[in-house]
Amino acid sequence: MKIKSVLFSLLAASLVSGAAFAQAPIVIKFSHVVAGDTPKGKAAERFKELAEKATHGRVKVELYPNSTLYKDKEELEALQLGAVQMLAPSLAKFGPLGVKEFEVFDLPYIFPSKDVLYAVTEGPIGKSLLKKLEPKGITGLAFWDNGFKVMSANKPIHLPTDMKGLKLRIQSSKVLDAQMRALGANPQVLAFSEVYQALQTGVVDGTENPPSNLYTQKMHEVQKYVAVTRHGYLGYAVIVNKKFWDGLPADIRGELEGAMKSATQYANAIAQQENDKALEEVKKSGKTTVITLTPKEQEAWRQALKPVQKQMEGRIGKDLIDSVNKEAAKLGFK
Ligand code: LMR
Numbered sequence: 001m002k003i004k005s006v007l008f009s010l011l012a013a014s015l016v017s018g019a020a021f022a023q024a025p026i027v028i029k030f031s032h033v034v035a036g037d038t039p040k041g042k043a044a045e046r047f048k049e050l051a052e053k054a055t056h057g058r059v060k061v062e063l064y065p066n067s068t069l070y071k072d073k074e075e076l077e078a079l080q081l082g083a084v085q086m087l088a089p090s091l092a093k094f095g096p097l098g099v100k101e102f103e104v105f106d107l108p109y110i111f112p113s114k115d116v117l118y119a120v121t122e123g124p125i126g127k128s129l130l131k132k133l134e135p136k137g138i139t140g141l142a143f144w145d146n147g148f149k150v151m152s153a154n155k156p157i158h159l160p161t162d163m164k165g166l167k168l169r170i171q172s173s174k175v176l177d178a179q180m181r182a183l184g185a186n187p188q189v190l191a192f193s194e195v196y197q198a199l200q201t202g203v204v205d206g207t208e209n210p211p212s213n214l215y216t217q218k219m220h221e222v223q224k225y226v227a228v229t230r231h232g233y234l235g236y237a238v239i240v241n242k243k244f245w246d247g248l249p250a251d252i253r254g255e256l257e258g259a260m261k262s263a264t265q266y267a268n269a270i271a272q273q274e275n276d277k278a279l280e281e282v283k284k285s286g287k288t289t290v291i292t293l294t295p296k297e298q299e300a301w302r303q304a305l306k307p308v309q310k311q312m313e314g315r316i317g318k319d320l321i322d323s324v325n326k327e328a329a330k331l332g333f334k
Helices: 002-023 039-054 072-081 100-106 114-121 124-131 174-182 192-201 211-216 242-246 250-285 295-305 307-311 318-330
Strands: 026-031 059-064 138-148 150-153 167-170 186-189 206-209 225-228 233-241 289-292
Touching: 026 039, 026 072, 039 059, 039 138, 039 250, 059 250, 072 233, 100 174, 100 233, 100 318, 114 124, 114 138, 114 233, 114 318, 124 138, 124 318, 138 211, 138 242, 138 250, 150 211, 167 174, 167 192, 174 186, 174 295, 174 307, 192 206, 206 211, 211 250, 225 250, 233 242, 250 289, 295 307
Parallel strands: 026 059, 167 186, 167 206, 225 289
Antiparallel strands: 138 233, 150 206, 150 225
16 A cells, blocks of 8 residues: 555656656747847747747747847857857847858948848848858848938038048947948947947947937937938848757747748838837937938938948958849849
8 A cells, every 4th residue: 555655656746747847848048139119129029929829838938138138249159159049139240250241231222222121131142141150050040120220429410521530339340340431430349238328428429220229228318410311221130059949849940930930020010110110209309300311411421331332342242242232133223
């Protein structure tokens, strides 16, 4: 009787722990540097929701927005080490990893429209760029849109010459460095989480970002002018630690790929409206004057910055730049 009850409790215990083991979810730590209320933040939330639902709780996605876990450079190292499993760094942040081709996205005026952008990110060019991450232990899953950038400073900006001598915060991209130098400005690389304070204390005079980032970080509170220059693009690659991804059960990986596909459609659908809304909020705040450029001023910016495309051929590859321009030509842009 005694042996029987011991056996019974052993069996019960093993069933319980077996069940607990079977139910222990696979955790995906998804770290990023922007606010939850941005195109990237919202798309990350959508991915979490869809991934957890599709896997019936076998996967748990933990979101860490606003650099709460890591800043720009550290998050890429953390991903490679496996301390986090998923990130969505901006495309300007892959250069230091040794994948400088991603800086093609930073070239001024490379995308005459969002359709051209999507032809690149959703087509063979995007696929081959993501493939370049594999030797770094990274699997690229998708591109998420954000938007075209505005310039901000504490003086009115109308013409490229207004930028002369200003200290401008940039992301860690050699193309952005060349772009600022072409304007006669002094670029300074800073992590995204440090920008607000750097603007507030005068470490830098200005910055560039899509309005959604500017507004949600309250940068407009420490910048008197925002010029809607739309001179360049900012978007993301959603990436995972390759070893982690390859080690997932195939059915789970399939569900996550499906969730990522839907989250990507969502990200790309909301990006424009989120940025339009943010620019409206900046205007409404009354703290910053939003400057719309005249067609003549826009042309002056284009003239000043377009040569950066040629100048960066050696770094990015002429073929890659040509292939993006070909996508534009296919859609009727010269
Ligand atoms: C920046 O550093 O300005 C951006 O890359 C932030 C982001 O992730 O959108």
